Amino acid sequence: MRVVVTGASGFLGRRLVKTLRQRRTWGGAPIRRLVLADRVVQPGSGLATDPIVDIVHGDLTDRLGELFAEPVDVLFHLAAAVSAQCEADFDLGMRSNVDTTRALLDAARTQSAAGGPLSRVVFASSLAVYGSDPALSLPPLVSETTCALPQSSYGVQKLICEHLVTEYTRRGFVDGRVARLMTVAVRPGKPNAAASGFLSSIIREPLAGSPATCPVRPGLRVALASPRRTVHGLLRIAEAGRGTGPGQLDGRLPVNLPALTVSVAEMLATLRQVAGDAAADLVTIEPDAAVEALVGSWPAVFDNRRAAALGLEPDPSFLSIVQDHLAGHAESA
Amino acid sequence: MRVVVTGASGFLGRRLVKTLRQRRTWGGAPIRRLVLADRVVQPGSGLATDPIVDIVHGDLTDRLGELFAEPVDVLFHLAAAVSAQCEADFDLGMRSNVDTTRALLDAARTQSAAGGPLSRVVFASSLAVYGSDPALSLPPLVSETTCALPQSSYGVQKLICEHLVTEYTRRGFVDGRVARLMTVAVRPGKPNAAASGFLSSIIREPLAGSPATCPVRPGLRVALASPRRTVHGLLRIAEAGRGTGPGQLDGRLPVNLPALTVSVAEMLATLRQVAGDAAADLVTIEPDAAVEALVGSWPAVFDNRRAAALGLEPDPSFLSIVQDHLAGHAESA
Numbered sequence: 001m002r003v004v005v006t007g008a009s010g011f012l013g014r015r016l017v018k019t020l021r022q023r024r025t026w027g028g029a030p031i032r033r034l035v036l037a038d039r040v041v042q043p044g045s046g047l048a049t050d051p052i053v054d055i056v057h058g059d060l061t062d063r064l065g066e067l068f069a070e071p072v073d074v075l076f077h078l079a080a081a082v083s084a085q086c087e088a089d090f091d092l093g094m095r096s097n098v099d100t101t102r103a104l105l106d107a108a109r110t111q112s113a114a115g116g117p118l119s120r121v122v123f124a125s126s127l128a129v130y131g132s133d134p135a136l137s138l139p140p141l142v143s144e145t146t147c148a149l150p151q152s153s154y155g156v157q158k159l160i161c162e163h164l165v166t167e168y169t170r171r172g173f174v175d176g177r178v179a180r181l182m183t184v185a186v187r188p189g190k191p192n193a194a195a196s197g198f199l200s201s202i203i204r205e206p207l208a209g210s211p212a213t214c215p216v217r218p219g220l221r222v223a224l225a226s227p228r229r230t231v232h233g234l235l236r237i238a239e240a241g242r243g244t245g246p247g248q249l250d251g252r253l254p255v256n257l258p259a260l261t262v263s264v265a266e267m268l269a270t271l272r273q274v275a276g277d278a279a280a281d282l283v284t285i286e287p288d289a290a291v292e293a294l295v296g297s298w299p300a301v302f303d304n305r306r307a308a309a310l311g312l313e314p315d316p317s318f319l320s321i322v323q324d325h326l327a328g329h330a331e332s333a
Numbered sequence: 334m335r336v337v338v339t340g341a342s343g344f345l346g347r348r349l350v351k352t353l354r355q356r357r358t359w360g361g362a363p364i365r366r367l368v369l370a371d372r373v374v375q376p377g378s379g380l381a382t383d384p385i386v387d388i389v390h391g392d393l394t395d396r397l398g399e400l401f402a403e404p405v406d407v408l409f410h411l412a413a414a415v416s417a418q419c420e421a422d423f424d425l426g427m428r429s430n431v432d433t434t435r436a437l438l439d440a441a442r443t444q445s446a447a448g449g450p451l452s453r454v455v456f457a458s459s460l461a462v463y464g465s466d467p468a469l470s471l472p473p474l475v476s477e478t479t480c481a482l483p484q485s486s487y488g489v490q491k492l493i494c495e496h497l498v499t500e501y502t503r504r505g506f507v508d509g510r511v512a513r514l515m516t517v518a519v520r521p522g523k524p525n526a527a528a529s530g531f532l533s534s535i536i537r538e539p540l541a542g543s544p545a546t547c548p549v550r551p552g553l554r555v556a557l558a559s560p561r562r563t564v565h566g567l568l569r570i571a572e573a574g575r576g577t578g579p580g581q582l583d584g585r586l587p588v589n590l591p592a593l594t595v596s597v598a599e600m601l602a603t604l605r606q607v608a609g610d611a612a613a614d615l616v617t618i619e620p621d622a623a624v625e626a627l628v629g630s631w632p633a634v635f636d637n638r639r640a641a642a643l644g645l646e647p648d649p650s651f652l653s654i655v656q657d658h659l660a661g662h663a664e665s666a
Binding site: 136149153159160 | 423466467468469477478479480481482483484486489492493496497499500503504577583584585586639
């Protein structure tokens with residue numbers, strides 16, 4: 001098996017790669033090559049000396065030849081321009097998200113048309129595909145059959161890619177699967193340009209003794225998943241058979257990864273409980289209208305049945321998410 | 334006002350152009366230029382001598398410079414590769430439908446970014462955006478808030494364009510409106526490559542004394558609208574103000590044009606009623622699995638409230654649709 005991961009240097013990419021390197025098999029077959037693609041891949045963590053790892057640097061659309069130089073059995077497409085970037089630079093988002101995904105799908109299609117394997121393409125989409133409108137109220141429980149009307153360029157670009165993946169699958173060009181990610185928290189590392197980044201930094205920074213700003217009112221509710229459960233969900237969706245039995249992928253609809261619904265106030269209360277007043281008091285609430293509008297347009301409460309049918313469950317509590325973060329931090333320290 | 338119509342030689346385009354040439358105004362202002370764009374525009378019907386008419390021949394993406402050489406106030410984008418074409422040639426559909434629409438939207442965006450007028454862009458979409466899936470049953474009444482999961486390349490391409498129009502509108506690049514057309518019948522002229530073409534030919538051909546083949550079982554129900562009501566709907570959506578009052582366009586959701594639901598058997602019974610047994614017996618039922626799958630994937634029963642709020646009503650009966658067709662035929666004879 002040759003497995004390609006785009007966005008391999010992103011924090012989900014790194015976790016996914018770590019899991020794949022530990023397992024070293026896919027569907028019972030050995031992973032012969034594990035190809036990590038990103039603009040820059042840091043050769044840390046033993047990557048450079050792992051005999052199955054290949055690294056492909058640079059802009060994805062310039063590197064398709066390398067990625068598909070040998071047959072791609074599995075493609076995890078995680079690379080994307082993030083929400084605030086896409087809002088700031090529309091063309092960047094269209095290129096990085098829509099055009100790149102289409103080019104990858106076309107490369108996979110060319111491979112299968114030439115008699116090569118049908119690539120299994122796992123596309124990381126987002127809850128940002130949903131939004132309300134004067135003519136569309138989101139239902140109390142959002143599911144995969146809820147009409148998606150994004151309120152951000154990022155959400156539209158992800159939704160367009162979803163439809164491409166689904167259609168390339170219907171036509172038999174690829175075996176595509178769409179996983180809609182919830183807001184992933186607590187993200188390690190530095191803040192990025194995702195509008196939802198604060199949902200990690202208001203926990204991560206105070207735990208490390210640093211101040212953090214919360215740009216939304218604490219009453220806002222959000223749909224979260226830990227990095228661990230998110231990667232687990234991606235793998236489960238990737239490996240599921242197609243059919244209607246238990247653990248199988250039924251139809252071509254996307255799968256919303258399971259969400260834990262919490263308010264920002266509950267998140268901050270958990271921080272206080274875990275790390276005490278001194279840490280919790282490092283957070284300053286400073287509502288920012290643009291961030292509130294963007295993050296507030298995403299639904300917070302999901303019907304998780306489609307994920308549950310694949311054996312996926314949400315994180316049990318925000319406390320467990322924080323404990324996961326602390327354990328991960330200790331592990332990598 | 335400068336009004337551009339793409340697909341101006343198509344049968345809806347010709348009807349729309351005829352109406353605009355008769356009115357000669359838009360929102361109270363004179364139509365200064367009426368630009369007809371299509372691969373080939375026949376200079377019949379007094380077009381060549383109408384002083385407001387400009388004709389732009391050729392591939393749209395090669396002609397953007399001409400179309401936007403002067404400011405475009407209103408753009409009706411009707412040009413498209415049709416359903417069976419898109420199913421037969423995926424790349425053709427992506428180019429003709431998705432890439433061309435994106436190029437038009439970008440040209441309109443460049444115009445407004447340069448201080449020119451915000452183009453009002455009316456995009457003709459289709460009921461083909463809807464479809465069912467093992468994980469998605471279409472509800473008994475389909476509305477604009479029903480989740481769209483197309484089962485054809487044409488439907489996916491239309492849906493992607495819808496999302497582009499909607500997003501370019503949200504960002505203030507254009508003032509876009511999406512009208513989802515029902516199956517338009519009875520189409521005049523020759524059969525085209527639309528999978529739904531038989532829904533016109535099984536009426537039009539026998540009325541003209543010619544045989545016709547019906548490739549679906551007569552129990553199949555379909556959602557129809559006459560050419561006259563379809564053009565009327567496009568114009569109403571194009572001219573509506575934005576707001577929540579009566580006759581106004583509320584939010585950015587598409588508008589499904591109102592549909593008359595009939596079975597093919599009812600259509601054939603009406604033919605028999607209007608034209609007698611000799612005409613009706615010219616129709617041969619020969620189910621074709623591919624056509625049945627494509628046309629049968631489209632919903633047949635619609636909740637028409639969003640259209641009704643704009644003052645749009647479905648055709649009252651299939652008999653009235655046939656009478657419309659006969660009247661139009663007499664008029665152009």
